[in-house]
Amino acid sequence: MAAYALRRFLSLIPVLFGVSLLVFTFVHLIPGDPARVMLGQRATPTAVERLRKELNLDKPLFLNFKAFRESGEVKKLFDSQYLAFLSRTLKGNLGRSIFTKVDVSRELRARFPATLELTLGAMAVALLAGIPAGILAALRKNSLWDLMVMTGALVGVSMPIFWLGLLLIYIFAVNLHWLPPSGRLGLGFNFEPVTGLLLLDALLRLRFDVFFDAFRHLLLPSLALGSIPTAVIARMMRSAMLEVLSQDYVRTARAKGLPERVVVWKHALKNAMLPVITIIGLWFGTLLTGAILTETIFNWPGIGKWLYEAIQARDYPIVQGGTLFIATIYVIVNALVDLSYGLLDPRIQYR
Amino acid sequence: MTVAARTPTQQALKRFWRSSPGRAGLFIVTAFILLAILAPLLAPYNPTKDRNLRARLKPPSIEHVMGTDELGRDIFIRVWHGARISLRVGVFAVGLALVVGTLLGLVAGYFGGWLDMVISWLIDIMLAFPSILLAIAIVAVVGPGITNAMIAVGIVQIPVFARLARSNVLSLKEQEFIASARALGATNARIILRHVLPNGLSPIIVQATLSIATAILDAAGLGFLGLGAQPPAPEWGVMIARGFQYFTTAPWISLFPGLAIMLAVLGFNLLGDGLRDALDPRNVR
Numbered sequence: 001m002a003a004y005a006l007r008r009f010l011s012l013i014p015v016l017f018g019v020s021l022l023v024f025t026f027v028h029l030i031p032g033d034p035a036r037v038m039l040g041q042r043a044t045p046t047a048v049e050r051l052r053k054e055l056n057l058d059k060p061l062f063l064n065f066k067a068f069r070e071s072g073e074v075k076k077l078f079d080s081q082y083l084a085f086l087s088r089t090l091k092g093n094l095g096r097s098i099f100t101k102v103d104v105s106r107e108l109r110a111r112f113p114a115t116l117e118l119t120l121g122a123m124a125v126a127l128l129a130g131i132p133a134g135i136l137a138a139l140r141k142n143s144l145w146d147l148m149v150m151t152g153a154l155v156g157v158s159m160p161i162f163w164l165g166l167l168l169i170y171i172f173a174v175n176l177h178w179l180p181p182s183g184r185l186g187l188g189f190n191f192e193p194v195t196g197l198l199l200l201d202a203l204l205r206l207r208f209d210v211f212f213d214a215f216r217h218l219l220l221p222s223l224a225l226g227s228i229p230t231a232v233i234a235r236m237m238r239s240a241m242l243e244v245l246s247q248d249y250v251r252t253a254r255a256k257g258l259p260e261r262v263v264v265w266k267h268a269l270k271n272a273m274l275p276v277i278t279i280i281g282l283w284f285g286t287l288l289t290g291a292i293l294t295e296t297i298f299n300w301p302g303i304g305k306w307l308y309e310a311i312q313a314r315d316y317p318i319v320q321g322g323t324l325f326i327a328t329i330y331v332i333v334n335a336l337v338d339l340s341y342g343l344l345d346p347r348i349q350y351r
Numbered sequence: 352m353t354v355a356a357r358t359p360t361q362q363a364l365k366r367f368w369r370s371s372p373g374r375a376g377l378f379i380v381t382a383f384i385l386l387a388i389l390a391p392l393l394a395p396y397n398p399t400k401d402r403n404l405r406a407r408l409k410p411p412s413i414e415h416v417m418g419t420d421e422l423g424r425d426i427f428i429r430v431w432h433g434a435r436i437s438l439r440v441g442v443f444a445v446g447l448a449l450v451v452g453t454l455l456g457l458v459a460g461y462f463g464g465w466l467d468m469v470i471s472w473l474i475d476i477m478l479a480f481p482s483i484l485l486a487i488a489i490v491a492v493v494g495p496g497i498t499n500a501m502i503a504v505g506i507v508q509i510p511v512f513a514r515l516a517r518s519n520v521l522s523l524k525e526q527e528f529i530a531s532a533r534a535l536g537a538t539n540a541r542i543i544l545r546h547v548l549p550n551g552l553s554p555i556i557v558q559a560t561l562s563i564a565t566a567i568l569d570a571a572g573l574g575f576l577g578l579g580a581q582p583p584a585p586e587w588g589v590m591i592a593r594g595f596q597y598f599t600t601a602p603w604i605s606l607f608p609g610l611a612i613m614l615a616v617l618g619f620n621l622l623g624d625g626l627r628d629a630l631d632p633r634n635v636r
Contacts, residue, residue: 018476029492154372158617160568162575163591163609166598174599289481293572307484308576311491323488327479 001342008335019327024085026323027316028061039098051098056081085320094321099313104321108303113196114184115302118295119287120197121222126229126283131276133230134237138272139264141242149234156231165224165297172220179216182299186213221298225291229283236279240272247271274345281337288333289326366629373625379618387434396432398424398583408601418603420594426604429585430611436586437615440501440570441563447505449559452512457543459513460520471517474510482507486569490578497586500579504569508562515558519551553630557623564619571612587612 035051036043052058059081060066067076088095094104137149173181180186184198191210194201199218202211244250245268253263295305303322310318357365367373390396403423411418417426459470477485489503523529524547532546573579574588582589587608594604 014472015475015479018472019479022476026488026492154617154620155613158564158568158613158620160571160575160588160591160609160612160616162572162588163605163612166591166595166605167609170598170602286481289484292481292483292487293575296576308487311487312577314491319488319491323480323484326481326484330481331479 004342005339008338012331012335015331016328019331020086020089020324021082023320023324023327024082027320056084059084089321089324094324095317097310097318098315104317107306107318108322108325110196111301111303111306113193113198114300115288115291115295115304117184117197117199117218118221118225118291118300118302119284121218122226122229122287122291123280123284125222125226126233127280129226130230130233131237134234134276135241135264135269137234137238138241138245146238149238153231153234156227156234159227161224161227162293162297164227165221165294168220168224169297179220181220182297184214184217184301185210186217189213221294221300224297225287225294229280229287232283233276233279237272237276240275241268244268244272277344278337278341281340282334285330285333285337289330363629367625370625370628372621373628376618376621376623376625379614380622383434383615383618384438386431387438390432390435394428394431396428396585398429398432398585408597408604410601411603417607418601420590420601420604421597426590426607429590430587430607433585433587433590433608433611434615436497436580436584437567437570437612440497440504441567441615441619443501444505444566444570445508445559445562447502448508448512448562449555451505452509453516453548453555455509456513456516456518457520457547460517461524461539461543461547467517470513474513477507477510483569483572486573487576487578490573495578495581497580497584500570500573503573504566507569508566511558511562512555515554516551519554520547523547523550557627557630560619560623560626564616564623567612567616567619 035048035057039048039051059079062080062082063077064079065077067079070076092105094108096103097107133149133152137146140146169181172179185191189210191202191205191207194204198214199211202208202214245264250263250268253267254260258267289304291300291302292304292308294300295302296308299305303326307319307322307326310322403419406415406419406423407421409415409419409423415425415427417430419425420429455470455474459467480488486500486503486507489506490499493499493502520543529542529546532542537546570579571586571588571591574586575592576588577592580586580589582593590608591605594601594606594608597604
């Protein structure tokens with residue numbers, strides 16, 4: 001298992017190397033001089049030149065053959081844009097925003113808790129709604145309940161998230177005034193976060209007014225973001241449950257005279273959860289990195305919205321740093337999900 | 352009474368007709384395609400000329416069944432014509448992903464070795480990015496617009512088909528009929544195209560149908576963010592984004608295009624489920 005885990009993580013290195021190449025090349029695929037594009041048509045030549053120097057744009061892209069020939073030093077061969085980018089990235093320096101000059105890695109750290117909180121909220125929705133719905137549909141197969149759950153699940157995966165978000169805002173914020181339409185916390189709260197996860201921080205500081213308000217803000221975006229995983233988990237749970245219920249050991253349990261309650265909740269559910277847990281893990285990674293539309297609609301100050309705005313503004317250091325960060329998180333979460341198979345299912349052996 | 356022997360195709364057709372999601376999906380998708388094709392014949396429409404400021408922001412009525420938007424345009428006719436855009440995006444994007452992805456997967460799985468390593472590496476890199484982020488980034492490089500959005504949405508789907516085709520080849524490659532084709536002296540290209548591809552087609556067809564649904568959703572998302580089709584094109588995502596500004600007073604502007612997206616996506620999802628029931632006999636529920 002340990003050897004497999006090590007191998008699984010080592011296999012991430014070539015992928016992340018490729019990701020860094022792609023993210024780096026991305027800026028150079030845009031037609032024209034990146035410095036000129038970033039600063040706009042009216043920038044002075046000195047400003048453009050300064051930015052070119054700052055971003056190492058005056059050096060060759062991958063290998064510096066010219067400097068190598070002129071000096072004869074091997075070290076000079078690696079005096080290129082990509083290797084400078086790689087070495088500072090490995091040191092955790094993702095550069096600065098062109099417009100706001102804010103440090104990209106610091107900003108990512110500051111915004112990550114908001115994205116994490118939204119993801120956890122959406123996963124909570126997906127688990128609390130999806131798992132019971134799937135179990136219900138499986139136990140009452142071909143009943144009206146089953147039909148309703150399966151239809152609901154299909155509608156859930158077919159709805160555009162941004163449209164669902166707007167509907168939720170219209171119904172619950174604009175018309176009913178039950179919940180706030182956007183943001184993480186109402187105005188007028190004097191609150192210093194600890195971890196950045198507002199619900200947790202509020203509990204740590206025993207500020208129940210903050211907890212309640214943050215919870216109200218979290219509800220609608222969590223519902224919107226959680227809609228698709230809810231539907232997927234419900235379908236998965238149903239089919240896993242049906243599969244398990246037809247197994248021999250369930251028949252044995254029933255034949256032994258165990259009450260149906262014990263058969264379902266103790267024997268069947270435990271085994272049916274295995275594939276569902278995998279799906280949950282994969283969706284956790286997807287939501288953590290893919291909440292761009294939801295964050296934009298609900299004005300949620302997370303990574304997705306920030307990245308989208310940076311793409312629109314052509315703030316390339318943010319785009320590069322943010323994309324690299326997201327891709328790294330995504331592949332790590334997926335590797336962890338892979339490894340969890342072995343921990344959860346003793347039938348799987350890694351070699 | 353004689354019982355006719357059934358060919359696999361007839362069996363699959365029969366299974367498809369017994370699958371109610373399949374029937375519902377086929378109905379929705381057929382209606383969707385017919386509406387898209389017939390739109391210019393039954394109701395010619397020019398989005399650049401359509402203005403009627405006296406009829407701004409009218410709620411649904413008999414005259415305008417889905418109401419009018421901020422420029423007094425009839426939403427019903429725009430939603431109808433939007434079907435053409437979404438259908439084109441879905442088919443084109445998935446066509447691109449299908450051809451490129453399947454070829455990459457076939458080549459990687461069939462030849463193996465370093466070719467497989469390189470292709471699998473590229474696929475893993477693409478899968479490291481969330482699809483909507485990748486699509487947004489591609490459009491940011493090539494510029495916004497409906498054609499670029501189609502390409503971006505298509506590129507994002509390539510890994511799905513590549514993986515599917517690759518795993519198909521890997522399982523088919525060892526079978527006897529492939530070995531006998533090789534023994535008969537068939538070329539690699541012939542074996543891949545005439546023997547491997549047709550036998551591994553079922554899961555690819557199912558995936559293509561489901562992918563059209565995803566492509567329509569992704570393209571609408573790009574349109575909504577201002578990166579896909581541009582106004583005044585009656586694209587559903589663009590219409591939702593424009594209606595967003597009038598959402599508190601005129602929710603119908605965004606409501607109906609969203610319903611249209613949902614219905615179209617639902618249709619392709621149902622059809623995909625039905626095809627899976629029909630083409631994969633192991634999957635009998």
